[in-house]
Amino acid sequence: MYRLLIADDEALEREGIEWIVTRMMPNTFEIIHAENGRVAIQKADEFRPHIVLMDIRMPGIQGLEALKEIKAHSPQIKMVLVTAYEHFEYAKEALSLGVKEYLIKPAKRDQIVALLQRLVAEIDQDQRKRDEEFAMRDKYFHLLPLAETEMALVFMSDQVNETEVGYLADILELSIDKGCAIVLALPEFGHPSEQELGIEKKKLYETVKNFAKGFIKNRVGCVVSSMVHWHMVIFLLEKAEIKDEVLREEAHFLGNKLVETLHQQRNIDANVGIGSVQADIEGIRRSYFEAVFASTYPKKWGNLCSYEDLKMLSLEGERETADKLMADNTSERTYVELAIKRIREEREQRTWSVLDNAITFIQDKFCEELSLEDVAEHVHLNPYYFSKVFKQQTGETFIDYVTRLRIERAKEFIRDGQFSLKEVCYMVGYKDPNYFSRVFKKVTGVTPTEYRSQLY
Numbered sequence: 541m542y543r544l545l546i547a548d549d550e551a552l553e554r555e556g557i558e559w560i561v562t563r564m565m566p567n568t569f570e571i572i573h574a575e576n577g578r579v580a581i582q583k584a585d586e587f588r589p590h591i592v593l594m595d596i597r598m599p600g601i602q603g604l605e606a607l608k609e610i611k612a613h614s615p616q617i618k619m620v621l622v623t624a625y626e627h628f629e630y631a632k633e634a635l636s637l638g639v640k641e642y643l644i645k646p647a648k649r650d651q652i653v654a655l656l657q658r659l660v661a662e663i664d665q666d667q668r669k670r671d672e673e674f675a676m677r678d679k680y681f682h683l684l685p686l687a688e689t690e691m692a693l694v695f696m697s698d699q700v701n702e703t704e705v706g707y708l709a710d711i712l713e714l715s716i717d718k719g720c721a722i723v724l725a726l727p728e729f730g731h732p733s734e735q736e737l738g739i740e741k742k743k744l745y746e747t748v749k750n751f752a753k754g755f756i757k758n759r760v761g762c763v764v765s766s767m768v769h770w771h772m773v774i775f776l777l778e779k780a781e782i783k784d785e786v787l788r789e790e791a792h793f794l795g796n797k798l799v800e801t802l803h804q805q806r807n808i809d810a811n812v813g814i815g816s817v818q819a820d821i822e823g824i825r826r827s828y829f830e831a832v833f834a835s836t837y838p839k840k841w842g843n844l845c846s847y848e849d850l851k852m853l854s855l856e857g858e859r860e861t862a863d864k865l866m867a868d869n870t871s872e873r874t875y876v877e878l879a880i881k882r883i884r885e886e887r888e889q890r891t892w893s894v895l896d897n898a899i900t901f902i903q904d905k906f907c908e909e910l911s912l913e914d915v916a917e918h919v920h921l922n923p924y925y926f927s928k929v930f931k932q933q934t935g936e937t938f939i940d941y942v943t944r945l946r947i948e949r950a951k952e953f954i955r956d957g958q959f960s961l962k963e964v965c966y967m968v969g970y971k972d973p974n975y976f977s978r979v980f981k982k983v984t985g986v987t988p989t990e991y992r993s994q995l996y
Contacts, residue, residue: 577601809842
């Protein structure tokens, strides 16, 4: 039910409009009366009406003044000016307040009803638009963590699809032209049970991710990987063509703060390695390898080490550092390979969780009218991305999968012998028997009629 505020200093006018509305549009409106502008403002604040019918001439606070006050607090309210005066100055001022509808006294019954019906339709349309926006926002926020994990994997792995990279960058609203890596290495510690260990690692992951995002805010782009074993990676990315030095400073500030915060809040001494600022995907990946190496260099926990500083030491003749930099870094590459493997495993697990949900939904609904968009919406994924993941994981396109389910069910119904072929067609989700016959033959090699004749 909608709320309608009628503001007029003449009680007969208010009651007349209420009589018309309740008779011509029953069970549509809750009617609220106001005898002057001051009361109209109070009632609008109290009842939050959807529509206000405001007489322009009232004692005390005039109609336009009251409309202005109401509009300031509730801009979504539909305003209707009711007046016996057709003066341009009123119309001009009302337009500036967003008033687009007028009723000239004495208004005819049909005019009032037509106006209110049009405004109700606008209110419904506005609500549908808001609902769609909320739904899109909800799907977007469900997609973000998955997209961020994927993007981290792109930076860590050499298996890169340009289309997918661009798509992920668009979702996350990031530039991938330049960036650097921060690797956070945490000391292992035991727990009585694997479950407690998992809980502790999840808390650590949330602590690091929330702190990093909060510290960086929107100054530069930021991608945080999943926790792999006892390591996490934070990629800082160029934003608005900032200078390399800015990215470098942000990385050092964040790295130092992470070491400090984990020590103070969690009593954990972590090592942080920082890679150099590099261009493009390949460069950012090199920065990641550098950061992995730098995170392993300190002799004790609770330190920050920059790869560029290590290079500078080697140039200054530190033989030990030079030997370490030039030595075979098999262990670091082994860690990287392990990290990629575990992130892929986590991605597979998360993807299969989504797919299990989608497949259950499809199996419940495939005999109905069902589209890829319906299923993607059910699991909160972009249709393009869902289609791609579905094909990768099942080996079938969405259409082929649904078609196979429908034809298998159709064969069951035909074997049962209780239904006509036309009934079977409708029961498995097809509306056109001829189209059903063509699809059936394409899948099985025979028409439904031929299939039935083979059985009996």
